Amino acid sequence: MLSLKWFSKTNVFTGCCCIIKGCSGSVPVSFQLNRISRGLHTGLCVQEETRRRTERKVCESVLQHFNTQYTEELGELWLSSREVLLNPQCWQYGVLLNRFSDHVDIEADLKSSGYYSLLSPPDSPFSRSQHLQCLVHKEAARLPKQRHRDGWLKQYYLLNAASLLPVLALAVRDGEKVLDLCSAPGGKAFAVLQTANPALLHCNEVDKSRYMWLMKTLQSYVPRALGDTLSVTNEDGRDIGNQKPGMFDKVLVDAPCSNDRSWLFSAGAQQGELRLRERSKLPQLQKQLLCSALAAVRPGGLVVYSTCTFSRAENQAVMEALLSSSQGVELVELEEELIGSLSAHFKFARLQPPVGHLVVPEQGRTWGPMYVCGLRRRS
Numbered sequence: 001m002l003s004l005k006w007f008s009k010t011n012v013f014t015g016c017c018c019i020i021k022g023c024s025g026s027v028p029v030s031f032q033l034n035r036i037s038r039g040l041h042t043g044l045c046v047q048e049e050t051r052r053r054t055e056r057k058v059c060e061s062v063l064q065h066f067n068t069q070y071t072e073e074l075g076e077l078w079l080s081s082r083e084v085l086l087n088p089q090c091w092q093y094g095v096l097l098n099r100f101s102d103h104v105d106i107e108a109d110l111k112s113s114g115y116y117s118l119l120s121p122p123d124s125p126f127s128r129s130q131h132l133q134c135l136v137h138k139e140a141a142r143l144p145k146q147r148h149r150d151g152w153l154k155q156y157y158l159l160n161a162a163s164l165l166p167v168l169a170l171a172v173r174d175g176e177k178v179l180d181l182c183s184a185p186g187g188k189a190f191a192v193l194q195t196a197n198p199a200l201l202h203c204n205e206v207d208k209s210r211y212m213w214l215m216k217t218l219q220s221y222v223p224r225a226l227g228d229t230l231s232v233t234n235e236d237g238r239d240i241g242n243q244k245p246g247m248f249d250k251v252l253v254d255a256p257c258s259n260d261r262s263w264l265f266s267a268g269a270q271q272g273e274l275r276l277r278e279r280s281k282l283p284q285l286q287k288q289l290l291c292s293a294l295a296a297v298r299p300g301g302l303v304v305y306s307t308c309t310f311s312r313a314e315n316q317a318v319m320e321a322l323l324s325s326s327q328g329v330e331l332v333e334l335e336e337e338l339i340g341s342l343s344a345h346f347k348f349a350r351l352q353p354p355v356g357h358l359v360v361p362e363q364g365r366t367w368g369p370m371y372v373c374g375l376r377r378r379s
C-alpha cells in the first residue's frame, strides 16, 4: 500500500475560452469566463478538444451490436439515447468544484454565465452533503481542463454529472472507512471527499498506468494535509476482500464495463471488435469484484455497484445473480428523496426487473448512461 507522495511536474499553460453549443447543432456561441480565462490554468484548448470530438468516427460494428441488444432491452429509449451518444457536440459536462481550493471567483463567474447547482444548496435540509457543489449548464458548455501545477490545487473536475449518483448513494459520513475498489482515474474518489471527511478512503486500481493517473488526480485535487486519510493500492480488486475482511463501512464498486459512450468511438474496427469479443467476460469479473467488496465491508455496511453501460447483463443480471448466490446480502433501495430530487436533471429508465436505477441520456439532459444499485451485508 502506498500513502500519497506529491511529485512535481513542469506545467505549460495557455489561455482559453469556452464553447457553448446547442444540441440542435446551431452556430457555436463562445464566451469567456473572466477569472477562468484569466486564471490560465488550462490544458488543451477547448476549441481543439471540440474539434477532436467532432472528428471522432463512430465504430460501425459496435453500433450494430448495440442497436440489436439495446433495441431489445430499452426499446424507444435506446433511439433517443443513441441520438445523444452519437453526437459528442451535444454532450454536457458537470463542473464539480473542489472545496479544498479557492473557487469562489470561478463559482461566481459560472453562475453569471448560466450555470446552476445540480443539487440542493448545501444548507438545505434536503442536501445530501455539506460540501458537494456540482454546477451544470443546460447547453453543452465545456470548460477548459486545468493543468497540474505543483503546490496548487485544481479548482474543478469535469465529469458526467450522472457519475455523482453512485457517490450520493454511498452517502459517506464523517469518520467512516471507505473503499473505492476500481478507482482510476479518481473522479468518484474526489467526489467522495467533497461529500464528507472519511476517516479512511482507500483507493485501488489494478492497471498500472491508470493507477499512476489516479495518483496524479489525488495530488492535483487533495491537500497534503489529507495524506493520512488516503491510501492507494495497485492490486486486483478481487483479492482485497480476503486481504481486508470486514474493514470498511462502505465500498464503491465502479466496475469495469462496456463503456457505451466511449466504445461507440472505438479507435478503429479492430479495437471495436476486440472489445465486443471480450465483453462476455465482464459479468463474471463484475460478480467477482462484488463478492470481494462484500467481504471487505463490515456486517451492516453498504456496497454500491455502478457501471456506465445500458447492458442488462452487466447491470440487473449481475445483481440478481449475486443476490441469488449469496446469503446475508440484501438489496438496498436508493432513497426516494434522492431519486426525486435528481429527476429534474436525470432521465431514469423504468427497469424490468426493477433492480437498481439507470440514468439514460436524452436531448438537453445528456447525462448517463449510469447504472447504480446498493447492497447491504447483513452478516
Ligand SMILES: C[S@@+](CC[C@H](N)C(=O)[O-])C[C@H]1O[C@@H](n2cnc3c(N)ncnc32)[C@H](O)[C@@H]1O
Binding pocket: 163, 181, 182, 183, 184, 185, 186, 187, 188, 189, 204, 205, 206, 207, 210, 235, 236, 237, 238, 254, 255, 256, 257
Ligand atoms: C469505470 S472505471 C472506474 C472509474 C473511477 N471510479 C472514476 O470515477 O474515476 C473501472 C476501473 O476498474 C479498473 N479495473 C478493471 N479490473 C479491475 C480489477 N480486477 N480490480 C481493480 N480494478 C479493476 C479499470 O482499470 C478501470 O480503471
